[in-house]
Amino acid sequence: MSSEVKQILTTDGIPLEVSLKKAERKNKIKAFLLVAPLLLFLVITYIFPIGEMFTRSIDDKMITNMLPKTFKKMESWDGQELPPKEIFSAFYYDYKVLVENQEHGKLGQRLNKEKNGFNSTTKRLFRNIKRKKIDESASIKEQMIKVHKNWGKVEYWQAIKRTAPPYTLAKYLKGMDMYYAADGSITQVDEDRRIHRILWLRTLEIAFFVTVFCFLMGYPIAHLLATLPMKYSNLLMICVLLPFWTSLLVRTASWMILLQQQGVVNDFFVMIGLVADDSRPEMMYNKVGTYVAMTQILLPFMVLPLYSVMKTISPSLMRAGKSLGGTPFVAFWKVYFPLTIPGIGAGCLLVFILAIGYYITPALVGGASGTLISNQIAYHMKTTLDWSFASAMGLMLLTGVLVIYWIYNKLVGVDNIKLG
Amino acid sequence: MALPSYTETRYRIWHYVYLAICAFVFFFLVAPLFVIFPLSFNAEEFLVFSEGMKNLDPDAFSLRWYKDMVYGTKNPWGLAAKNSFIIAIFATIGSIILGTLAALGLSSRHMPYKGIIMATLISPMIVPLIISGVAIFFFMAKVGLAATHTGIVFAHIILGTPFVVITVTATLSGFDHSVTRAAASLGSNPVNTFMKITLPLILPGVISGGLFAFVTSFDEVVVVLFLAGLENTTIPVQMWTGLREQLSPTILAVATCLIILSTLILISAELLRRRSERLRGINR
Numbered sequence: 141m142s143s144e145v146k147q148i149l150t151t152d153g154i155p156l157e158v159s160l161k162k163a164e165r166k167n168k169i170k171a172f173l174l175v176a177p178l179l180l181f182l183v184i185t186y187i188f189p190i191g192e193m194f195t196r197s198i199d200d201k202m203i204t205n206m207l208p209k210t211f212k213k214m215e216s217w218d219g220q221e222l223p224p225k226e227i228f229s230a231f232y233y234d235y236k237v238l239v240e241n242q243e244h245g246k247l248g249q250r251l252n253k254e255k256n257g258f259n260s261t262t263k264r265l266f267r268n269i270k271r272k273k274i275d276e277s278a279s280i281k282e283q284m285i286k287v288h289k290n291w292g293k294v295e296y297w298q299a300i301k302r303t304a305p306p307y308t309l310a311k312y313l314k315g316m317d318m319y320y321a322a323d324g325s326i327t328q329v330d331e332d333r334r335i336h337r338i339l340w341l342r343t344l345e346i347a348f349f350v351t352v353f354c355f356l357m358g359y360p361i362a363h364l365l366a367t368l369p370m371k372y373s374n375l376l377m378i379c380v381l382l383p384f385w386t387s388l389l390v391r392t393a394s395w396m397i398l399l400q401q402q403g404v405v406n407d408f409f410v411m412i413g414l415v416a417d418d419s420r421p422e423m424m425y426n427k428v429g430t431y432v433a434m435t436q437i438l439l440p441f442m443v444l445p446l447y448s449v450m451k452t453i454s455p456s457l458m459r460a461g462k463s464l465g466g467t468p469f470v471a472f473w474k475v476y477f478p479l480t481i482p483g484i485g486a487g488c489l490l491v492f493i494l495a496i497g498y499y500i501t502p503a504l505v506g507g508a509s510g511t512l513i514s515n516q517i518a519y520h521m522k523t524t525l526d527w528s529f530a531s532a533m534g535l536m537l538l539t540g541v542l543v544i545y546w547i548y549n550k551l552v553g554v555d556n557i558k559l560g
Numbered sequence: 561m562a563l564p565s566y567t568e569t570r571y572r573i574w575h576y577v578y579l580a581i582c583a584f585v586f587f588f589l590v591a592p593l594f595v596i597f598p599l600s601f602n603a604e605e606f607l608v609f610s611e612g613m614k615n616l617d618p619d620a621f622s623l624r625w626y627k628d629m630v631y632g633t634k635n636p637w638g639l640a641a642k643n644s645f646i647i648a649i650f651a652t653i654g655s656i657i658l659g660t661l662a663a664l665g666l667s668s669r670h671m672p673y674k675g676i677i678m679a680t681l682i683s684p685m686i687v688p689l690i691i692s693g694v695a696i697f698f699f700m701a702k703v704g705l706a707a708t709h710t711g712i713v714f715a716h717i718i719l720g721t722p723f724v725v726i727t728v729t730a731t732l733s734g735f736d737h738s739v740t741r742a743a744a745s746l747g748s749n750p751v752n753t754f755m756k757i758t759l760p761l762i763l764p765g766v767i768s769g770g771l772f773a774f775v776t777s778f779d780e781v782v783v784v785l786f787l788a789g790l791e792n793t794t795i796p797v798q799m800w801t802g803l804r805e806q807l808s809p810t811i812l813a814v815a816t817c818l819i820i821l822s823t824l825i826l827i828s829a830e831l832l833r834r835r836s837e838r839l840r841g842i843n844r
Contacts, residue, residue, distance in 0.1 A: 167670035174665030175677060178658040178721060186684060186718050189695035196698070357585045364582045378826065379586045385822040385829070386593060387779045389799040390815040394592040396807060397599060402608045404595060439589060468571055497688020499782055504803050514690040521694060521786065534691040541688060 190538070197532035200308040203250050206243065207234045211304045223297050228281040231300070232274070235262070239269050255299035261290040311532035316340075336516070336533075343512045346430060346502070347495035353435040354491045355484065358442035362483070365443070366450035380447075384440035392501050395433040399424040399505065425507025433505050438494055442487040449483030489548045493541055513537055593819055600625055600812035607807050625813040636798050637814060644794040647709060648777040651716035655773035658717065659724025660766055664758075666725070667732040678725075685722040689782040692719065697786040707789030715783045720773030727772065731765025731836065764836035771829050775822070 148156040204211065209230040217223050238244040244266050251258035268274055268287050275283065285292040302320065313319055313326060317334040321327040328334070361380070365373045383391060398404050406420045415421060423429055453476065461471030499518060502510035513533065520530040563575055603622040604610050613620045629637050662681055665671055684692055696715045697706065705711030739761075743753040759766075781796035788797055795814065802811045 164670065167668065168672055171665045171668035171671040174668075175662045175671070175681075176665075178662040178681060178725075179677060181658060182680060182684070182718065182721075185699050185714060186692070186695060187680065189699040190687075190691070192698055193691075193695055357588070360578060361582050361585045364579075376586060378830075379590045381826050381830070382823065383589050383593065385775060385826045387796065387799075387815075387818045387822065389779075389781065389796050389803065390596070390818050390822075391592060393799065393803055393807070393811060393815050394596050396803065397595055397607050397812075398592055400607070402606075404609070407609075436588060436592060439585075493686060493688070497690050499690050500800065504800075514688065517690050517694065518782075518785070521697070527698075530694060534694050537688060538691050541686065545686060 193531035193535055196528050197311050197535055198307045198309060199528060200303065200310075201306045203247065203303045204306045206238060206247050207231065207300070209234050210300065214301050214304060217301070219298055219301050220294075222292065222294050225279060225281040227297070228284055228291075232280045232284065235265060236269055239266055251299060251303070254303055255296055257290060258296065258299065261288045261296065264288040265291075311529045312536065314529060315533045315536055339511065339513050339516055342509070343496060343514075346427070346434070346512065347492050347498075349431060350434045350438060350495045351488050351492045353431065354439050354442040355488060357435065358439055358446055358487060359480075359484075362443045362446035362450055365447050366453070367455065377447075380440050380443050383436070384444070388437060388500060391437050392433060392504050395429070395436070395501075395505055396424060399429050399432065424505050425510070427506070427509050429505035429507075430502050430510045433501050434495060434498060437501060438491045441490045441494060445486035445490065446480065446483040449480055449486075453479050485548060485551065489544065493544065496541060497537065596812050596815050596819065600809060600816045602809055602812075605809065607809060607812070625809040628810045629813045629817075632810065635810075636793060637795070637810075640793050640795045640798045643709070643792055644778055644796075647712050647716060647792075647794065648774050650709075650713045651720055651777040652770050652774040654713065654717040655720035655724050656766060656770045659721040659769060659773075660728050660762075662721070663725050663728035663732060664754075667729055667735070681725050682722040684718050689719075693783040693786045696783055700787055706787055707792060709792060712784055712787050712792055712794075715787060716773075716777035716780060719780060719783065720776045723772035723776065724766070724769035727769035728762060728765045731762045735761065764832045768829055768832045768836070771825055771832075775825060 150156055150159045210227060213227045213230040214223070217227060235244065235247070238247055244262065248259040248262040248266075251262065264287050265284065274280065274287075290296050310320060315336055317329045317337045318326050319329060361376075365376055365380070368376070400406075401420045401422065401424075403423075405423065406415075409415045410417050410420065423432075457475050457479070458468075458471050461475040462468060466474065497514055498512060499514035502512050503515050504510075506512075514537075517530045517533050517537070520526045520533070563572060567575070598613065599607060599609070601621040601623065602610065602613065603620050603624060610620055629635065666674065666678060666681075671677070696718065700706045700711040700715070705714065735758075739757055740753050743757045744750075748756070779796055781794075781800050784792070784794055784797050785800065788794065795818070799811060799814065802808060
């Protein structure tokens, strides 16, 4: 008998371990190949473009490419006092190239964002170059200052220097109502111009309250659906599923009809004498409309996960709680409620995430106060065409959603999400 | 849920309060949909119940707006409906094929990096629609598919596949893999096994995922608003424009048709769910 352990071999002489590993690898590849088409499709058409949103949001290469000589010379300039004449002539020659390519307008607009008054300053230089009034053999610095006195101000040259890096976080700062001040420090915009912060807060507020309302309304009916006998609960389930399957726009339209001043809800209030006929309250184009419509639209997303969790809770647990001396309320609070927490988590997460990115309903029934962060993104995508700003805002929103999702995963676990 | 006879009065009262709350919530959920029905038969142009309608006067009702929906001049609904159906059908087919394949791979116990891949595959469901819209628009604009049917179909495949992946993976979790091994041991090749054994068993899951994908595509407006040109308008886009500009009763006629459609989809989804529950019951 030899001292070494004898390897187990398969019939064709390969060690069993190797053979098993090979089979395992083959299965792995097989499974992966099944997933590959969808994965590849999503990565190319979806995940990658989201990454591209990031590069777009911080991209500031345009101006870097426009003024190559200037920025090269500016590396050695400390930015404290008026730049030496080499920088003036470098800028002049860069600008001349831009004029030849008819790109000087873009530069003026971009620099104007950095420092007000730049557009007219560069335009004046443009006209002088066009009319060939600049004598290239004489001092360019003096001629430029003569063309427009702004060229003699150090702030304008500091503004150019600030645009040198090919990447900028300016769009993100703008989304938080901040900007780079002249000395490069981060400053808040004036109080009366802080529009984005209002939008973020309003979006959070609406998403939060809609989630709370959905929870308060969804919990009782999910409980009823889970405890009623099958033949009744199936019928009532249709009341939850019909709105769930109905088009979002149809439901929004019906709320627009219900909530208008001559609408059914107001008619009803007048009929029961709650309000006078001539002082019908405005329920649409304000927050009331947004809350009511969004709660009704998102309610099924709360009820369905709650229901699927409650369905698995045995009724005998409540009976046991009561038989051990708890009142129905105590039995509910100590036994039933803790068991439903995964459902509450899933429902609230779903509703909150859907509400935070909501767009259509607030835009239609919310009026001016119904503008949320999503509307702002759409506005910059379609109207102002400031795509990099839209990307930056979108990514800020996405980060928020992912953080919520991550917290939820830590607390409850994503595996508990069920669809109906 | 009858109360036992020994229940104390205060719990009895609480129970009826609870039932009343539930009744109110159910009413809140469903009632808005039923306002649209009668108003779509309004003979007048206003979106309120006229005196005649309140008195059930037959003259106050008409099919005027339905006629306008179908025959109206310069009416976008015909084109929109055609586009909506074409896009939704192709998007559903695409979602079903890609989603089912992925679900099959994901439910194999050999699948590596299951967690992260699953997270990637269902990410379009978690990411807010507006962000998906922006990202997809950037991609489609770059490859020249913006304002084409193909582009919108691709976009809706992205949004629809997570539903198929989730429903089919759920169906496969109760799937007895020994039946496919039995088929293989009897000499069937993998494709044949899939078509004859696996597919019929997971079909309810596939179809209900497909229904989700269909409704998602049919109802989707945010991404389409970014991608669509005038030629690619869909029903939701038309409704969005209509609701923003002026609420015409024709929109209510369209809405009524959509509610009927969603009722049909709901019924088929329910039937499928029951069938799949029955099938799973046999497996146990």
